[in-house]
Amino acid sequence: MADVRILLTDKAIARLPAPKEGWYLARDTELKGFFVVVGKRKRTFTVQGDLRQGGKRASSIRVAIGDTSEISTRSARATAKDYLAQISRGQHPKANKLGSATGEPATAEGGATASSGGITLRQAWERYRDAHMIRKGRSERTIESYRDHVERVFVEWLDSPLLELSLDPVKVVTKHDDITKESGPYIANGSMRTLRAIYNHARKSNKSLPADNPVNAIDWNGENRRDTGMGTSDLKGWFAELAALDNPIRREFHLFTLLSGCRPTALQEIQPNHVNFGRRMVHIPKPKGGAKRAFDIPLSREMVLCLVRAMRCGRQMYPSQAAEWIFPADSASGHLVEQKEDRGTLSKWGNDLRQSFRTIATAAGVSEFDAKLLMNHAIPGVNAGYITRHKLLEDHLRSQQQAISGAVFAALGETLVRKTTVRNWLGRRASRRTLQIEPNGALADGAFGREAA
Template identity: 70%
Template sequence: MADIRILLNDKNVARLPAATSGQYRARDTELKGFYVVIGKRRKTFAVQGDLRQEGKRASSITVSIGDAREMPTREARATAKVYLAQISRGQHPKAEKRAEEHEAEETTGKPVVGITLRAAWERYRDAHMVRKGRSELTIEGYRDHVERLLKEWLDKPLVELADDPAQVATKHDEITKESGPYIANSSMRTLRAIYNHARKTNRSLPVDNPVSAIDWNQEQRRNTAMGPGDVPNWFMQVAVMHNPIRREFHLMSLLSGCRPTALMEVQPEHIDLRRRVLHIPKPKGGAKRAFDIPLSRQMILSLIRAMRFGRFLQPLEARSWIFPAASAVGHLVEQKEDREVLSKWGNDLRQSYRTLATTAGVSEFDARLLMNHAIPGVNAGYITRHKLLEDHLRSQQQEISNAMFAAVGDILTKSPVIRSWLAPGASQRVIREARAARQKEDRRIAKAA
């Protein structure tokens, strides 16, 4: 789940939903650097600030304040102000505690433990990922690996992992059994990257990365795409979905081939109907990879239906989001469906887009441009994408949409449930009927009272 910004008070903190996986942060809108970290079971107040020495930024540090379930927000905010003031003066808020621990280690004759996985992760996150504009989704994925799958190692010095790489291999085997081969491999790639980054500033760490001890799981490309023959049944499944906003979200996912997390965060100002484009400001790879998706006629109608239903069902949230929802952030945050209800969703639809683009006669090169994929080869630097957008890519997008709707066949006109969804004026009629039913019920309740 992506980080959010809200006014932190007892009421809002209590309402924050638990993370479905990993953690996310709710940053305070009034006090910069003050936030609460929300996991599956815990909520923790913390601050983050730049520790400066001689007026220059030395490092970015994160300091926990306390358990949000036990500490009032007012008390946490007061502590946060003290901590942030100390950080601004170049003082670590918990320097005395750290010094005492260091003195105790020297007294017992044990060496200083060196950088821990927690500290190395925080530095990698702030100095590498955030600074280079990595997307919130990418950062969240790494955070989930470190703070959930490798949680027991958070306070373990990296040197201990390097000196005993067998424990890393054992951990990889455990994650493979519990969570699957793909997640096990990706979590180890995260650990490898953090260790390599930590060695840049901690030369005492062994050169050999402890991850080199594992036997990587074999990975195969997932093949969950729909072909033309699968499309009619999928359209029927979408048509009977109860929530019309989710219905349009899934349709737009198929029509655009856009990554679900990027599509969830689309805002009204990102749509330019005059140019017939949808701007994606923060795709995978961060803001520097921002791009425009050319819109076919079917895509424009889907977006219009989503906005109409949004204004009716979620009027407040619809001011800011195309796919509004009653969530903490105001837009859809979960796109998973029961497979018995909807057989394909999420990245299944992205793969389906690529497959159906081929049946529409769209070249691999154009499909890559439409999906914002990198173009391989030395000629990639000579391609100016926006020059192709207005005419060529839009026509290719239209061909893909036409092929998808052609695959649906005559149920577009013969199926009542499909017509009640996609027929001209259907969405307006549904909203009028729903509004009339709501007003009738309100009158009945008022009369009974």
């Protein structure tokens, strides 16, 4: 909504409509620089003015006065006049708070010294990264996501004291609204969660920081769970699309994502030594959550054949990279990195297939508890602590995995025979081939030759 100008009173503010997206300003017609920031769920009295030093404009600042639900307009107006008078004299209205909170003096002009705000966002982020994320084994992808938020989204705040943000939460509210407009609601919420976590961690060793996290002032964007999974009735069309892909390694990668329900980013880094065909297991060493969440995926017959086809094609297309990766590619890392496809070519990929796995598991009669174990989800509740997952892998969970894969291929029906591209890829007896396994769990050398499509 566009900004409005009205005489601010308690009744007038109560009648202001909430914006559908973002925020807008209701400026007072009586006192210049006094306004209300109107968000979807929160309204804040605020002043804005130009700080001057040596008779010249140094900067324009906004200072929050208080929530409209906690302070009357009359009281807020009186405070606004006082704040605006201080700003006109070149003094930050909250300079004394900045100084007293850290025990350090303010500058002669009334602003805080460079060090009076205590720990900066950059320092807090580095401590959080090293002392919390790395020490607790968070994955490189998770750390990189946090780094992107801090060093890109909040780049202008890197050397700002966290105390300044905590005493002027309107900055955080405005930033969240700006990110929402520029990058969308999910990026805005995600970056604010990062800022909230860093602030909370910093406060543990910086007791001068207020207990009220400035991120608490924002109005969170609504986030809808993505509902893009397939049911069994959708699989015929999807398999036809998949069979038509030119790159056979990408084809097998998408199929294995569907059959395993695993996160695609974890599957991209599977290595040959992670696969034990004798035990019919594949090890995922660094899933979401880091090494401490490492787990094994039991393999159905269809999943074994999928991996064999991927390894065979990898040896033909990228022989050097295939020695190190199950899904090799001509990339800097040597493995498949970009898993996105044109939706017109392949309608479902990535996390769509993870959702599909969960949906098909229900159709196959697999319990919600077993499906969560197969997907390495955290199991809530006290009783979950008594479940030893690896004791269930060899028999129970593998049988559940086989039931899901069986439901996937059963849904294809006559497509395996009648659809030429699917038949040439998977063959008529797609799930019944036998493979020769060495004692160490590797495939016999001739297995790649016998596993012709």
